Amino acid sequence: MVDRNDGDMPRRAPFLRVPKYFGQLGHFGQLGRSRAAPNVHADQRRPNAAGVQHMLQTSPAAQSASTRIAPAASSDVAIDLSNVTRRFVTPDGKAMTALRDFTMTVARGEFACVVGPTGCGKSTTLNLITGLAPPTAGEVRVMGQPVSGIRPDIGFVFQTDALFPWRSVLDNVAAGPMYRGASRKQAYEKARDWLNRVGLSRFEKHYPHQLSGGMRKRVALAQTFINEPKILLMDEPFSALDIQTRTLMQDELLRLWEDSGASVVFVTHDLEEAVALADKVYVLTAGPATVKSVYHIDLPRPRVMEDIRYDPKFVEIARVIWEDLKQEVHIGQKRTLEFGH
Numbered sequence: 001m002v003d004r005n006d007g008d009m010p011r012r013a014p015f016l017r018v019p020k021y022f023g024q025l026g027h028f029g030q031l032g033r034s035r036a037a038p039n040v041h042a043d044q045r046r047p048n049a050a051g052v053q054h055m056l057q058t059s060p061a062a063q064s065a066s067t068r069i070a071p072a073a074s075s076d077v078a079i080d081l082s083n084v085t086r087r088f089v090t091p092d093g094k095a096m097t098a099l100r101d102f103t104m105t106v107a108r109g110e111f112a113c114v115v116g117p118t119g120c121g122k123s124t125t126l127n128l129i130t131g132l133a134p135p136t137a138g139e140v141r142v143m144g145q146p147v148s149g150i151r152p153d154i155g156f157v158f159q160t161d162a163l164f165p166w167r168s169v170l171d172n173v174a175a176g177p178m179y180r181g182a183s184r185k186q187a188y189e190k191a192r193d194w195l196n197r198v199g200l201s202r203f204e205k206h207y208p209h210q211l212s213g214g215m216r217k218r219v220a221l222a223q224t225f226i227n228e229p230k231i232l233l234m235d236e237p238f239s240a241l242d243i244q245t246r247t248l249m250q251d252e253l254l255r256l257w258e259d260s261g262a263s264v265v266f267v268t269h270d271l272e273e274a275v276a277l278a279d280k281v282y283v284l285t286a287g288p289a290t291v292k293s294v295y296h297i298d299l300p301r302p303r304v305m306e307d308i309r310y311d312p313k314f315v316e317i318a319r320v321i322w323e324d325l326k327q328e329v330h331i332g333q334k335r336t337l338e339f340g341h
């Protein structure tokens with residue numbers, strides 16, 4: 001199912017990077033066309049004068065197979081961005097709008113992925129949730145409260161590791177609980193437990209530079225999950241890893257997340273990754289970023305990453321979303337070519 005907003009929102013200035021989707025998704029067109037119609041359909045919301053809301057079916061099969069998902073009760077909502085606009089002042093003193101009229105709701109325990117063209121405003125979305133970037137207009141609420149400053153129940157994982165290079169693996173993982181007031185004994189017991197959960201018990205005395213990229217990422221996950229975050233914000237956390245390690249880490253993340261009950265917002269350039277992980281995929285416009293469509297991914301859980309990519313339903317869902325996203329990527333690419341950045 002998809003909620004769509006692809007109306008007449010103004011488009012913004014050009015992008016800095018060439019989109020990465022083309023190489024990754026070239027095969028969907030071929031595989032998808034011979035498959036059954038996807039189990040998704042679209043609600044199309046156009047922000048025009050009449051404010052018309054109507055249903056757009058992607059296929060007859062979709063019509064029968066899908067139902068509208070009722071909005072969560074407010075007590076079930078973990079993250080709520082309501083009609084948020086975020087403007088920045090650029091280094092040359094001009095105002096630029098990164099996000100416009102942006103609305104997103106993530107339920108408690110839900111895994112939401114955000115995809116969109118390069119530079120459209122995905123990371124800004126995460127910064128709004130953290131409170132690092134207050135909204136220029138609209139409202140951001142976390143666990144029912146307006147965001148004011150950084151919350152201790154939010155965990156982060158970024159593309160680059162946030163490990164202390166001068167601390168051992170064990171010291172790195174124990175740092176969070178100690179900072180939050182646990183005794184040294186409690187913190188180290190908990191850290192050993194988490195290192196065990198991510199399969200790194202034998203490496204507790206190693207330093208980050210003595211680990212592989214995948215192992216460092218496991219430490220980063222242990223370092224984050226040990227603090228029992230209610231909200232987990234992830235910004236392309238696995239994009240620097242090779243594909244095999246990335247697949248392993250995606251499985252690891254799902255396993256830890258399923259036990260944690262955290263609500264996740266996961267930003268990625270990789271649509272396959274988004275579909276494989278998410279309950280819900282937000283497709284953003286080429287900018288200023290607004291929500292173009294929301295796809296509810298009804299693939300069963302638990303999911304095994306190395307298998308799910310060959311599931312025909314997965315392939316078809318990814319193909320449908322890619323058709324939608326591709327339009328925005330083309331807009332971004334056109335701007336890059338026209339404006340040279």
Ligand SMILES: Nc1ncnc2c1ncn2[C@@H]1O[C@H](COP(=O)(O)OP(=O)(O)OP(=O)(O)O)[C@@H](O)[C@H]1O
Binds near residue numbers: 091116117118121123
């Ligand atoms: N602090 C800031 N000051 C000025 N402009 C900013 C600031 N932060 C972000 N921007 C601009 O806002 C836009 C969106 O940036 P953002 O990093 O959110 O995009 P993104 O989709 O995460 O990018 P990418 O795909 O490259 O990871 C960009 O044009 C960026 O230059």
